[in-house]
Amino acid sequence: MKNQNKGAYNIWQNTAFMLKTAWKTRKSVPVLGVLLAAATAGQSVAELLVGPVLLMEVEEKVPLTSLILSILGFTLILFILAGLGAWLKDGGFIGRIAVRMNLLRQIDSKVAGTSYPNTLDTKFINSQSKALKSTSANREATEAIWTTWTDILTNIFGFIVYLTLLSGLHPLLTVVVIATTAAGYCVNKRFNSWGYRHREEESACHERLAYIHRVSTRRSYAKDIRVFGLRDWLEDVWDKTMGLYRAFVARREAAYLWGNAVDLVLTFARNGIAYAYLITLTLTQGLAASEFLLYFNAVSGFTQWVTGILEKFSQLHLQSLDISALREFLEWPEPFKFDDGEPLEADPEKSYELCLDDVSYRYPGSEKDTLSHISLTIHPGEKVAIVGLNGAGKTTLVRLICGFLDPTQGQVLLNGRDIRKYDRRDYYRMFCAVFQDFSLLEASVAQNVAQRVDGINTDKVWKCIDQAGLTQVVRDLPLGIDTPVGRQVFENGVELSGGQTQRLMLARALYKDAPILALDEPTAALDPIAENDIYMKYSKMTHGRTSLFISHRLASTRFCHRILFLEHGKIAEEGSHEALMDAGGAYARLFEIQSRYYQEGGGTHESGK
Numbered sequence: 001m002k003n004q005n006k007g008a009y010n011i012w013q014n015t016a017f018m019l020k021t022a023w024k025t026r027k028s029v030p031v032l033g034v035l036l037a038a039a040t041a042g043q044s045v046a047e048l049l050v051g052p053v054l055l056m057e058v059e060e061k062v063p064l065t066s067l068i069l070s071i072l073g074f075t076l077i078l079f080i081l082a083g084l085g086a087w088l089k090d091g092g093f094i095g096r097i098a099v100r101m102n103l104l105r106q107i108d109s110k111v112a113g114t115s116y117p118n119t120l121d122t123k124f125i126n127s128q129s130k131a132l133k134s135t136s137a138n139r140e141a142t143e144a145i146w147t148t149w150t151d152i153l154t155n156i157f158g159f160i161v162y163l164t165l166l167s168g169l170h171p172l173l174t175v176v177v178i179a180t181t182a183a184g185y186c187v188n189k190r191f192n193s194w195g196y197r198h199r200e201e202e203s204a205c206h207e208r209l210a211y212i213h214r215v216s217t218r219r220s221y222a223k224d225i226r227v228f229g230l231r232d233w234l235e236d237v238w239d240k241t242m243g244l245y246r247a248f249v250a251r252r253e254a255a256y257l258w259g260n261a262v263d264l265v266l267t268f269a270r271n272g273i274a275y276a277y278l279i280t281l282t283l284t285q286g287l288a289a290s291e292f293l294l295y296f297n298a299v300s301g302f303t304q305w306v307t308g309i310l311e312k313f314s315q316l317h318l319q320s321l322d323i324s325a326l327r328e329f330l331e332w333p334e335p336f337k338f339d340d341g342e343p344l345e346a347d348p349e350k351s352y353e354l355c356l357d358d359v360s361y362r363y364p365g366s367e368k369d370t371l372s373h374i375s376l377t378i379h380p381g382e383k384v385a386i387v388g389l390n391g392a393g394k395t396t397l398v399r400l401i402c403g404f405l406d407p408t409q410g411q412v413l414l415n416g417r418d419i420r421k422y423d424r425r426d427y428y429r430m431f432c433a434v435f436q437d438f439s440l441l442e443a444s445v446a447q448n449v450a451q452r453v454d455g456i457n458t459d460k461v462w463k464c465i466d467q468a469g470l471t472q473v474v475r476d477l478p479l480g481i482d483t484p485v486g487r488q489v490f491e492n493g494v495e496l497s498g499g500q501t502q503r504l505m506l507a508r509a510l511y512k513d514a515p516i517l518a519l520d521e522p523t524a525a526l527d528p529i530a531e532n533d534i535y536m537k538y539s540k541m542t543h544g545r546t547s548l549f550i551s552h553r554l555a556s557t558r559f560c561h562r563i564l565f566l567e568h569g570k571i572a573e574e575g576s577h578e579a580l581m582d583a584g585g586a587y588a589r590l591f592e593i594q595s596r597y598y599q600e601g602g603g604t605h606e607s608g609k
């Protein structure tokens with residue numbers, strides 16, 4: 001485990017990373033930063049010189065016209081440098097945002113493409129929120145680092161010019177100024193790292209607050225919040241978390257306060273020594289007023305440059321830690337093979353056999369296996385149902401078959417080869433799947449069906465919509481297949497009912513035309529007759545194709561060639577519906593109970609089949 005006070009990369013490595021990113025996104029960003037630093041330092045030097053130079057001219061009694069020309073010259077230089085500074089600052093702004101957006105996009109891409117188990121891993125999720133924080137605003141590390149580096153360069157330019165000016169004074173003075181400032185920097189650095197060392201605590205508060213915010217504002221919670229009076233609960237959790245966060249911030253500020261106090265004492269001592277020396281020099285060697293003014297300003301300015309350099313490096317250190325956290329996220333290890341895996345071509349005309357060889361699976365942190373010692377072969381073209389009560393392990397089994405999870409023991413084989421060998425993205429191309437949670441896009445009907453923006457085959461979209469039984473519904477929409485779905489992005493978007501959405505998902509699965517179909521209870525929200533109708537439709541559409549149907553409503557899947565009845569993570573019974581009914585075991589008992597429920601309690605749908 002790496003030290004939390006240190007990032008995986010140092011300041012220089014992170015600066016190089018940002019330069020590389022900027023070079024690919026906006027080359028102008030670092031260039032404008034350097035020019036801005038030169039303009040700002042130049043302005044400061046001009047401001048330093050204006051008083052002493054004019055005073056010297058007065059002392060030397062130069063003609064009035066020369067004096068006026070000097071004043072005008074300085075005014076012009078200051079005007080140009082200030083204008084140039086403002087122009088460079090504005091010019092770099094958009095570029096800096098573009099670089100940050102590039103990194104944000106990389107985070108999105110990592111999240112969307114990462115190995116599925118990472119998405120269930122709390123450490124990955126925490127790392128993700130740190131990475132998101134570092135790219136979430138203009139003031140955050142990935143954008144603020146440019147300002148910090150510009151400030152450092154400004155201070156270094158100023159430091160060099162002022163050092164040259166002060167070279168006429170005693171070298172010990174320069175040593176004292178640098179030494180006290182450096183000591184302040186070291187103390188500050190120690191205190192400033194407090195925030196980073198306690199980032200997990202801060203991140204936990206942010207996560208919880210963000211969750212409450214999501215629940216409070218998400219439409220899907222709106223009804224429950226009202227019916228169950230969840231508002232009080234939400235407000236309670238929010239208040240308690242805010243209390244924890246406030247306490248955290250108070251501790252952090254206390255740590256920073258100590259750092260600032262030590263720094264203040266050192267600054268006081270440093271300036272005191274410097275000014276005492278200058279005054280002694282004036283009294284003993286009789287410096288001219290213009291020289292006194294120049295050195296006086298140079299000494300105070302010089303300390304400011306040195307402090308500036310060290311303070312900005314301290315700030316850069318914090319920003320570097322944030323950038324390190326971002327890079328660690330982007331480089332988060334992938335347990336699955338992607339580009340380094342063997343390619344696999346999904347051919348709907350080819351036969352595929354899926355085999356689970358003594359497969360067990362245990363969720364990370366769990367004390368027992370969710371699935372244990374499952375051995376199963378799904379033959380090409382076979383329709384297999386996986387049924388069982390809630391929590392039996394059906395979804396977990398589908399996750400293993402679809403390659404979202406790898407077994408903790410045993411192997412999943414496709415045509416006899418361990419699926420871990422393949423590029424996982426290629427393996428996913430083998431499946432068209434519909435899961436319990438729909439992933440409806442805020443996009444047009446056609447884009448939802450084809451899952452792409454360009455190159456949509458509209459004839460195929462209409463065909464799939466027709467097969468899914470949605471033709472009339474889509475024809476009645478204002479823009480047909482171009483009608484946007486959902487109202488979060490589009491004002492004129494349409495809201496589809498549960499059944500219509502289900503059919504749209506069916507059309508999407510048909511459009512994908514993959515060799516294996518997996519349905520994980522996508523019909524849970526539908527009534528049994530609608531569920532049966534949908535399952536039969538899927539069955540018909542995917543005729544001859546290997547298919548998996550998961551349901552806890554046993555009647556929905558009795559058309560399948562084989563039914564696996566899952567209990568406590570094991571295949572308790574297996575066979576056709578008729579064979580299982582004849583056996584009179586747990587499946588038959590559950591089927592009777594469910595049939596009775598639908599006949600007596602829920603309605604007459606099951607009896608009607």
Ligand SMILES: Nc1ncnc2c1ncn2[C@@H]1O[C@H](COP(=O)(O)OP(=O)(O)OP(=O)(O)O)[C@@H](O)[C@H]1O
Binds near residue numbers: 366
């Ligand atoms: N991400 C997870 N981490 C830990 N345990 C999990 C996770 N997902 C599921 N489980 C556990 O695994 C067991 C099986 O869950 P699974 O979702 O596979 O069952 P299921 O048969 O599909 O249930 P349902 O019919 O309710 O969807 C449950 O006890 C569940 O709590």
